Amino acid sequence: xxxxxxxxxxxxxxxxxxxxxxxxxxxxxxxxxxxxxxxxxxxxxxxxxxxxxxxxxxxxxxxxxxxxxxxxxxxxxxxxxxxxxxxxxxxxxxxxxxxxxxxxxxxxxxxxxxxxxxxxxxxxxxxxxxxxxxxxxxxxxxxxxxxxxxxxxxxxxxxxxxxxxxxxxxxxxxxxxxxxxxxxxxxxxxxxxxxxxxxxxxxxxxxxxxxxxxxxxxxxxxxxxxxxxxxxxxxxxxxxxxxxxxxxxxxxxxxxxxxxxxxxxxxxxxxxxxxxxxxxxxxxxxxxxxxxxxxxxxxxxxxxxxxxxxxxxxxxxxxxxxxxxxxxxxxxxxxxxxxxxxxxxxxxxxxxxxxxxxxxxxxxxxxxxxxxxxxxxxxxxxxxxxxxxxxxxxxxxxxxxxxxxxxx
Amino acid sequence: xxxxxxxxxxxxxxxxxxxxxxxxxxxxxxxxxxxxxxxxxxxxxxxxxxxxxxxxxxxxxxxxxxxxxxxxxxxxxxxxxxxxxxxxxxxxxxxxxxxxxxxxxxxxxxxxxxxxxxxxxxxxxxxxxxxxxxxxxxxxxxxxxxxxxxxxxxxxxxxxxxxxxxxxxxxxxxxxxxxxxxxxxxxxxxxxxxxxxxxxxxxxxxxxxxxxxxxxxxxxxxxxxxxxxxxxxxxxxxxxxxxxxxxxxxxxxxxxxxxxxxxxxxxxxxxxxxxxxxxxxxxxxxxxxxxxxxxxxxxx
Amino acid sequence: xxxxxxxxxxxxxxxxxxxxxxxxxxxxxxxxxxxxxxxxxxxxxxxxxxxxxxxxxxxxxxxxxxxxxxxxxxxxxxxxxxxxxxxxxxxxxxxxxxxxxxxxxxxxxxxxxxxxxxxxxxxxxxxxxxxxxxxxxxxxxxxxxxxxxxxxxxxxxxxxxxxxxxxxxxxxxxxxxxxxxxxxxxxxxxxxxxxxxxxxxxxxxxxxxxxxxxxxxxxxxxxxxxxxxxxxxxxxxxxxxxxxxxxxxxxxxxxxxxxxxx
Numbered sequence: 001x002x003x004x005x006x007x008x009x010x011x012x013x014x015x016x017x018x019x020x021x022x023x024x025x026x027x028x029x030x031x032x033x034x035x036x037x038x039x040x041x042x043x044x045x046x047x048x049x050x051x052x053x054x055x056x057x058x059x060x061x062x063x064x065x066x067x068x069x070x071x072x073x074x075x076x077x078x079x080x081x082x083x084x085x086x087x088x089x090x091x092x093x094x095x096x097x098x099x100x101x102x103x104x105x106x107x108x109x110x111x112x113x114x115x116x117x118x119x120x121x122x123x124x125x126x127x128x129x130x131x132x133x134x135x136x137x138x139x140x141x142x143x144x145x146x147x148x149x150x151x152x153x154x155x156x157x158x159x160x161x162x163x164x165x166x167x168x169x170x171x172x173x174x175x176x177x178x179x180x181x182x183x184x185x186x187x188x189x190x191x192x193x194x195x196x197x198x199x200x201x202x203x204x205x206x207x208x209x210x211x212x213x214x215x216x217x218x219x220x221x222x223x224x225x226x227x228x229x230x231x232x233x234x235x236x237x238x239x240x241x242x243x244x245x246x247x248x249x250x251x252x253x254x255x256x257x258x259x260x261x262x263x264x265x266x267x268x269x270x271x272x273x274x275x276x277x278x279x280x281x282x283x284x285x286x287x288x289x290x291x292x293x294x295x296x297x298x299x300x301x302x303x304x305x306x307x308x309x310x311x312x313x314x315x316x317x318x319x320x321x322x323x324x325x326x327x328x329x330x331x332x333x334x335x336x337x338x339x340x341x342x343x344x345x346x347x348x349x350x351x352x353x354x355x356x357x358x359x360x361x362x363x364x365x366x367x368x369x370x371x372x373x374x375x376x377x378x379x380x381x382x383x384x385x386x387x388x389x390x391x392x393x394x395x396x397x398x399x400x401x402x403x404x405x406x407x408x
Numbered sequence: 409x410x411x412x413x414x415x416x417x418x419x420x421x422x423x424x425x426x427x428x429x430x431x432x433x434x435x436x437x438x439x440x441x442x443x444x445x446x447x448x449x450x451x452x453x454x455x456x457x458x459x460x461x462x463x464x465x466x467x468x469x470x471x472x473x474x475x476x477x478x479x480x481x482x483x484x485x486x487x488x489x490x491x492x493x494x495x496x497x498x499x500x501x502x503x504x505x506x507x508x509x510x511x512x513x514x515x516x517x518x519x520x521x522x523x524x525x526x527x528x529x530x531x532x533x534x535x536x537x538x539x540x541x542x543x544x545x546x547x548x549x550x551x552x553x554x555x556x557x558x559x560x561x562x563x564x565x566x567x568x569x570x571x572x573x574x575x576x577x578x579x580x581x582x583x584x585x586x587x588x589x590x591x592x593x594x595x596x597x598x599x600x601x602x603x604x605x606x607x608x609x610x611x612x613x614x615x616x617x618x619x620x621x622x623x624x625x626x627x628x629x630x631x632x633x634x635x636x637x638x639x640x641x642x643x644x645x646x647x648x649x650x651x652x653x654x655x656x657x658x659x660x661x662x663x664x665x666x667x668x669x670x671x672x673x674x675x676x677x678x679x680x681x682x683x684x685x686x687x688x689x690x691x692x693x694x695x696x697x698x699x700x701x702x703x704x705x706x707x708x
Numbered sequence: 709x710x711x712x713x714x715x716x717x718x719x720x721x722x723x724x725x726x727x728x729x730x731x732x733x734x735x736x737x738x739x740x741x742x743x744x745x746x747x748x749x750x751x752x753x754x755x756x757x758x759x760x761x762x763x764x765x766x767x768x769x770x771x772x773x774x775x776x777x778x779x780x781x782x783x784x785x786x787x788x789x790x791x792x793x794x795x796x797x798x799x800x801x802x803x804x805x806x807x808x809x810x811x812x813x814x815x816x817x818x819x820x821x822x823x824x825x826x827x828x829x830x831x832x833x834x835x836x837x838x839x840x841x842x843x844x845x846x847x848x849x850x851x852x853x854x855x856x857x858x859x860x861x862x863x864x865x866x867x868x869x870x871x872x873x874x875x876x877x878x879x880x881x882x883x884x885x886x887x888x889x890x891x892x893x894x895x896x897x898x899x900x901x902x903x904x905x906x907x908x909x910x911x912x913x914x915x916x917x918x919x920x921x922x923x924x925x926x927x928x929x930x931x932x933x934x935x936x937x938x939x940x941x942x943x944x945x946x947x948x949x950x951x952x953x954x955x956x957x958x959x960x961x962x963x964x965x966x967x968x969x970x
Contacts (some may be wrong), residue, residue: 012649020489023482025528026455029463031535036464042528042849142508144515189693196511197692200643204689207640208682215678238727239946262830269829269836270822270843277816284803289759289820289883298826309556327635332519339512373524378516382509394809396861 006058014051021046050276060384069354084393087347104253113242116249120317122357123252126309128257129337129349130305136335137343137392138267139299140279141191142199144331145206148186149179151213151326153311157326158226158321159219172312179308183301191296206331225322229315247319255313260307263346266302268395273297276344329371334372339381342388351389410552415673416420416666417553423665424564428619429642430657431571432491432612438588438652439608440503445514446494448489448614450637452632454617455536455624456508456525458483462537464531476539485618485619490521491613492606517617518639525632530629539625556626563622567615568658580607587653637681644688650701678694685708710737712773713887713918714759714795719768721751721942725954728754729942731768736887738775741909741930742917746939746952747962752922753800755939756891759799761787776888792820796880797889800922802872804866804879806837813864813875814847817882847882854878854908870901874908881912888912890921894928906931930954938962 019334025046028037086092128150135143153175160166160174180289190201213220220226231244232251239247266272274295286292315321333356343354356377360370361397431450434446462479470478498517502510541558570613575581587594587604588643595601624630649656664684672680691698714736719723721729723774729751736742744752758765761782774792780793791797796817805813822843829834834903849858854874859867873893879887894902906928913919923929929936929950936953938946940962946953955957 015769016493020486020493021528023460023855024453024525027459027460027464028529029467031463031537034467036467038551065481071609101458120683137623138528147966193692195508195698197660199508199511200443200647201689201692202638204685204692208685210687211679211682215682217449265830265832266826269817270824270840271826271829273808273812273816274819275806276812280805280807281803283762283787285816286787287762287797287799287803288879289788289796290816291786296830296957302826310683329519332515335512335515368527370524372527373519373521375516375778377521379513380516381496381499382505382513386509394807394812394863396809397844397848399857399860 003038006056010054010058010220011380013054014047016045018047019052019405023403027199069335074075083390087273088396089392093194094292101257105250107304108246108249112115118358118361120245120249120252122354123249123256124314125318125334125337125357126256126350126353127252127259127306127310128334129309129341129353130263130346131303132334133338133344133346133349134266134306135299135303136338137349138272138276138279139296141299141302142195143300144199144200144328144333144335145186145204146307147326147330147335148206148309149182149307149326150305150314150330151209151323152179152319153308154184154294154315154325155213155220155226155311156308157315158229161229165230167317168230168312172309175312176305176309177309180301180305182308183304184297187297191300198272203328203331206326206328207224210323210326213326220312220323223322223324225320225324226247229321231319234314248313252313255309260346260350267344267346271295271298276389301342305349332378333374336377338388340377340388342390342392344392345388345390347380348390349391411673414552415669416674417557419666419669421557421665422561422669423645424561424661425619425623426636426642426645426664427658427661427662428564428567429616430661431568431654432616433643433646434649434654435608435612436606436653436659437586439591439605439644440499441507442499442510442514442650443643444499444612445511445639446517446521446636447612448642449518449525449636450491450494450613450635451620451642452523452618452635453490453525453639454487454613455620455630456529456632457486457497457617458621459536459630460533461541461622471561472539472553475537479539479540480621482623484614487613487617488610489621491609492591494521495606495609497591500605511541518636522632522635523547529632533629534631536624536628537629538622538628551580554626560569560626562617566638567618571615571654573610574611580604582645584608640688641684644684644691646700647688647696648691650698652700653700656698656700663699676694709740714920715769715771715779716951719755719758719765719770721754721763722766727783729837732939732942732944734759734937734944736918736920738918739913739916741913741921741932742936743781743918743933743936744922744939745809745924745926745929745936746945747906748885749867750939751905751942752939753891754942756797756889756922759790760795761785762789772832772887777922788820791883791885791967794885795887796883798873798876798880798883798891798893800891802869802876804864804872804875804910808864810851810867810875811847811860813852814878814882814952815843817879818843818847821884850878850881855882855904870897871951873897873905877908877912885917887897887918887920887932890919890923892922892924894925902928930931 022043025042026039028039030037075190086096110255128146132146134144135141135146156175156178157171159167160171177334186205188224190198190205193201214223231239232247236248274285274290277288277290277296278292282292337352337356338349340356341350356374360367366373383392429447432447433444436442436447444698458479461482462475465475465478494517499510499515502513509633540559575584583594583599583604584607586597586599587601591601594604641664642661643661647660648663649658649660664687667687668680668683671683712735716732717736717835719729720727732755734744740766744755746752754763757763759782761768764784771779772795773779774794782790782793786794805816808816817854824837825838848857848860851860854877856871856875856878859871864872866929867875874894877890877893890909894905897905902925909919909921909932921932933950935952936948937944938953938959945962946956946959948956
């Protein structure tokens with residue numbers, strides 16, 4: 001099915017990549033010992049790898065073309081993907097959700113405490129992803145400084161705990177509220193900016209907050225960070241390390257369920273529809289009577305609230321925080337979760353977070369390539385599947401055929 | 409006074425490098441309306457390529473002048489190739505997609521390239537060979553301004569003049585200006601827009617690579633993460649001058665370089681990066697069209 | 709003449725020294741269908757944008773007279789506030805929310821007439837549920853009016869061109885306007901669709917709304933309008949009944965050029 005021409009093109013692509021990667025991937029110098037290492041094997045991998053990828057992309061494009069032709073000639077609507085059907089029909093969805101919940105509840109008794117600990121991290125990213133999903137996925141505001149609100153939450157618990165011995169449960173709402181307040185304060189000036197400028201300004205704010213935490217020693221103890229943060233208490237009982245991990249795990253499960261519940265209710269509500277409309281077309285949205293600034297600010301602040309909340313949990317889990325945990329890359333990872341999973345889709349974000357956080361943890365060989373893969377995922381998803389693994393579905397309404405029919 | 413002149417020169421040096429990188433941002437933005445987030449990485453790759461080539465050549469005992477020239481050419485050629493490839497892979501398929509999709513792709517590319525260099529080369533700081541000798545005639549002023557700074561200023565001046573001539577008088581330069589005015593019209597009068605866009609990436613990347621080599625040899629070390637900060641600062645410069653405007657990028661670069669230099673010299677050096685970021689945020693909020701840019705209005 | 713619902717005096721708009729519209733006077737009365745016509749680039753859409761708050765006019769006044777209550781000055785109000793006052797619009801180049809369903813598009817129009825917010829949505833309070841139900845019912849009812857009741861759950865982007873134009877009207881109607889501004893509603897429609905549109909617009913008027921429309925389809929304009937305003941080069945060059953306008957030499961000149969004998 002392939003023409004010789006196509007193979008030749010792929011061959012040229014692989015030669016081009018051999019050239020491109022030559023100085024950095026083949027040559028390795030040691031400027032101190034003054035030796036040169038020629039890694040020709042890398043060139044071989046590049047040639048083979050880029051040839052294979054080039055062929056795959058060609059096959060993909062040919063198939064896409066064919067699908068389009070078929071659709072144009074037959075006027076048949078594509079069969080709805082299985083995943084969509086499952087997600088929409090309660091008779092499939094509820095048993096599956098129940099099974100997932102059961103599995104989640106039994107997880108600590110099925111797997112080791114080490115696995116449970118990793119799972120806590122993954123669940124934290126699920127919540128962060130769902131929070132950012134409100135801002136990016138629903139309202140269409142690309143926030144590259146999301147990690148700043150995470151930092152606000154973490155530092156508010158750390159500092160309150162350090163100075164005033166404030167407990168976790170009191171700090172949790174305070175951290176969330178402070179993050180929301182920050183979101184509103186930052187949001188006011190920036191939300192009237194156009195999409196790509198907004199992205200850069202939020203990135204700038206994120207970095208400013210991190211740099212301030214790093215340099216303002218009197219306030220944040222600088223790069224050395226704050227240690228000995230209390231773990232969450234359980235009615236004054238002293239928990240063992242293992243006990244507190246279990247406690248943390250179930251706490252996270254509760255937070256995840258709470259988040260899913262809230263986001264799910266929001267996205268089919270009046271305000272949720274306004275967010276999506278804003279993402280689709282700002283001018284039309286305003287012309288339909290939606291207050292742009294207020295609606296954006298709500299999304300921004302609400303997203304920040306969740307980051308703040310997870311920030312408090314993060315500080316309590318690790319008992320130590322420093323500014324290095326709140327770099328731009330952290331924001332990029334959370335963005336990657338949302339993009340991979342599917343912007344606007346709750347289930348998608350959960351899947352995205354579990355894949356991106358658990359996979360590198362479990363395949364140790366992969367962990368080195370973790371960030372490389374994250375970057376690649378962003379590019380590949382945008383080009384081949386911008387809607388993400390699980391596309392967002394909109395609620396459908398059913399009416400009986402009569403004037404002013406009943407909605408349900 | 410001497411301290412002032414010292415700061416002035418260090419500001420001008422920094423500024424000229426920012427300007428060199430900012431040109432790439434502004435040219436790409438002018439033509440396809442994309443913030444090429446990976447541009448800082450192109451600069452870093454240029455610096456790394458010149459580091460590898462210069463070190464290899466010096467190990468094999470080449471004379472200094474040939475090392476400088478070859479390392480410079482290699483940096484420009486490879487960065488240009490990376491720029492060209494990135495545009496083709498990550499941006500061209502998204503040319504008709506929403507603006508944010510292309511931006512997310514650019515961010516992904518930036519993270520990818522950073523980690524590619526981290527894995528292919530090293531995660532540590534690498535000592536960069538000294539490429540610019542101390543000129544004898546500069547001896548009396550050495551405590552105020554180094555030879556390297558003079559060399560950087562001269563090289564960037566030459567590069568900018570060359571770019572101006574290219575854009576003002578060459579065929580491709582005219583095509584670029586036409587495309588940035590109106591892409592559809594340019595296409596209708598027979599300009600190969602894809603080629604123009606590729607050329608824009610190639611030229612912008614080569615300029616960034618030269619900036620990368622100059623600054624790395626001036627500072628004397630190199631690291632895979634230098635592209636991120638430099639990229640954001642150069643973007644700040646581009647926005648400051650008015651993104652899309654070529655003289656604006658140069659002006660913005662110098663204003664940013666001088667501001668930073670004097671602010672760190674007279675106020676505090678702890679917050680060097682905070683100055684740049686704050687400047688970026690303030691301009692975007694209060695005057696997004698910059699000093700020399702034109703105001704964009706959305707058509708309804 | 710009956711009482712005005714929209715009164716525009718001396719309205720001007722400059723874009724960086726270029727005058728896109730100068731000293732325009734216009735009035736729409738209750739229950740009237742008024743057309744705004746003129747060659748391409750005459751400044752008609754600029755006029756709409758100035759009146760609806762998308763641009764802030766550089767001179768003149770726009771007043772809206774709600775059926776009950778005091779007249780409101782619209783200059784400098786944000787588009788959403790203008791819509792809240794009871795004037796809604798459609799767009800020349802269709803601006804639907806493409807990735808939302810047809811019903812959701814119309815429900816967005818109800819936004820400014822409903823109140824529930826975050827707490828209501830999360831706790832699904834009684835008031836919120838009632839409001840949602842009303843929104844859904846009312847939106848469905850409007851879709852029935854414009855003939856899109858079979859497509860409620862389709863994505864807006866999958867509709868035909870004519871259906872998208874009707875959906876724009878439905879969405880505007882959902883904001884409970886007393887004055888509707890239509891920007892080239894028949895553009896790109898076939899004759900069949902246009903005649904359906906003609907009926908739809910008349911039905912909307914009969915429902916008590918006033919309508920101001922920009923349109924190039926002269927047959928539609930002549931059949932619908934009570935009065936016509938003609939613009940050229942940013943100025944009003946004529947106004948009158950369809951009969952007066954079609955006999956006006958100035959108008960014919962503007963459309964056909966100087967050297968044609970009027």
